[in-house]
């Protein structure tokens with residue numbers, strides 16, 4: 198018996214309130230009571246009321262709630278219910294029941310109090326029963342599907358409309374996304390009209406469409422894209438810093454033609470000096486090129502060799518556009534000393550190939566599709582009261598919807614890839630399949646990946662430096678939460694939901710990825726922390742590193758052509774006509790500009806890393822861990838701002854304030 202003050206907090210997004218009435222129950226260890234209220238929750242409001250309860254409820258464990266509609270169902274977004282208990286001669290006690298979900302229909306929803314997982318064994322099985330019922334319902338809502346064979350599984354949804362309401366964009370995000378799409382499609386139409394009668398036979402003609410959404414750096418790209426140091430810089434700190442690696446030997450594919458022995462000597466000298474680097478696009482070898490409006494496109498599988506200069510500049514030394522083969526046992530090598538248009542076209546082929554592997558492997562597969570596997574497995578295996586659910590859920594916001602939209606608009610039949618990309622038309626799916634076969638756990642963990650690629654401690658590798666710093670900060674945050682809930686390794690080993698989550702990711706979502714280093718169980722808190730750190734890093738920092746730069750590096754189309762309309766050159770006699778016949782046409786270039794702006798622009802409702810408002814945890818312990826996380830991020834922010842002040846090209850993509858808390862675009 199006692200007096201209770203109950204606070205009902207409703208979400209702030211449009212349509213979060215409801216005209217339906219809400220009924221509440223308090224459920225304690227010894228009894229439960231219906232509060233006899235009929236509340237109409239209002240958007241953004243916290244509504245308090247007090248009740249006297251005669252029964253002895255015992256320690257509160259759940260709040261149950263139900264929305265009652267007379268005529269029209271009106272979904273309600275409940276943030277949380279908070280209850281203050283006034284008991285005789287005891288000070289007031291606050292108990293929080295997180296929700297952060299849509300309440301639809303008229304079913305009863307059970308909200309466990311925030312510390313339930315810690316006391317689950319003393320609850321006469323009540324929490325266990327609740328978890329089982331919750332997961333049964335979630336497994337019905339969140340199903341797996343193999344969208345295409347050979348790539349990670351996705352959520353079962355033909356379009357975003359098929360997703361559960363809790364996975365959907367909130368109104369503000371939806372309106373902004375759709376508005377931007379309309380602006381983009383309109384911009385393409387206007388640019389087509391504007392260029393209908395104009396020429397398209399010089400590189401400067403790209404200026405005719407270089408308006409609309411673009412950044413200051415994009416304007417710098419337009420001026421500097423032909424420069425070798427600007428070209429090399431992008432493999433360290435551009436939109437795709439994932440392929441560059443330090444050479445440990447001269448690549449076997451690099452067949453040195455007779456008469457170019459001095460090149461071989463230069464390469465060997467750089468190798469000996471430990472400053473030879475390479476980017477190998479062999480993954481593209483043999484991929485079927487697209488046919489766009491009846492015009493066959495073309496692909497290459499380049500190898501780029503670069504040297505790291507003492508001042509930190511990375512300069513291209515040689516480009517081989519195709520693998521040696523029976524029809525070309527000694528493919529031509531293109532050099533900086535070649536005629537300028539020849540060398541420029543060779544570099545453009547490298548950047549077109551980089552566009553393919555960036556968007557399909559680094560961006561779509563290694564961030565979006567990985568995050569989707571984390572999201573579906575989390576919804577299917579971890580109950581809402583589980584600490585790893587609470588830790589991860591803010592980093593999974595909107596990801597299922599943006600990925601479903603990608604499947605229906607970008608990589609679908611007739612989507613962006615089919616319309617304007619030379620791996621489109623099915624080749625893009627083969628690239629995804631090949632990239633999936635070489636997707637290792639280590640490659641998703643920067644300390645391992647950068648060590649394997651020889652990029653640790655390279656002064657001008659700003660992505661590498663910032664990625665390792667962020668990994669350490671996120672790792673400390675994860676360890677802080679894990680150590681509050683798993684007091685020893687045995688608790689990890691004996692957590693059935695956690696072990697099922699791990700198996701569901703590796704064996705089901707990633708299609709038996711244990712052969713590529715992914716775990717099928719967690720034997721210790723360290724193993725758990727490493728894996729969860731990888732999840733959060735992938736969903737936040739890594740996506741920021743490979744997504745934001747689309748606006749800067751892809752809107753000046755010649756810097757990263759989305760398609761190539763002529764075969765790669767086999768001689769050094771390259772003319773401007775050949776270059777313009779190869780580069781994307783005006784329509785393809787307009788689509789590339791629009792997509793790059795749409796996907797690379799700053800998201801107006803973005804939540805910065807570590808600054809989600811939802812409070813899934815309560816108490817001083819988790820709050821202190823989150824506070825420390827935010828402090829560490831702020832320290833890194835200041836470090837990066839200070840470093841960037843001395844740089845001609847500031848590296849901004851891993852500034853914590855620019856990292857979104859989940860993959861939403």
Ligand SMILES: CC/C=C\C/C=C\C[C@@H](/C=C/C=C\C/C=C\C/C=C\CCC(=O)O)OO
Pocket residue numbers: 378381382556557560561565599600602603606607744792793795796862
């Ligand atoms: C250029 C992107 C290439 C590959 C995809 C990589 C990652 C996925 C991407 C998510 C995109 C999600 C949705 C895009 C939907 C529509 C695109 C906008 C306008 C197209 C014009 C139209 O609607 O017809 O990560 O950012």
Ligand SMILES: [Fe+2]
Pocket residue numbers: 560565740744796862
């Ligand atoms: Fe993205």
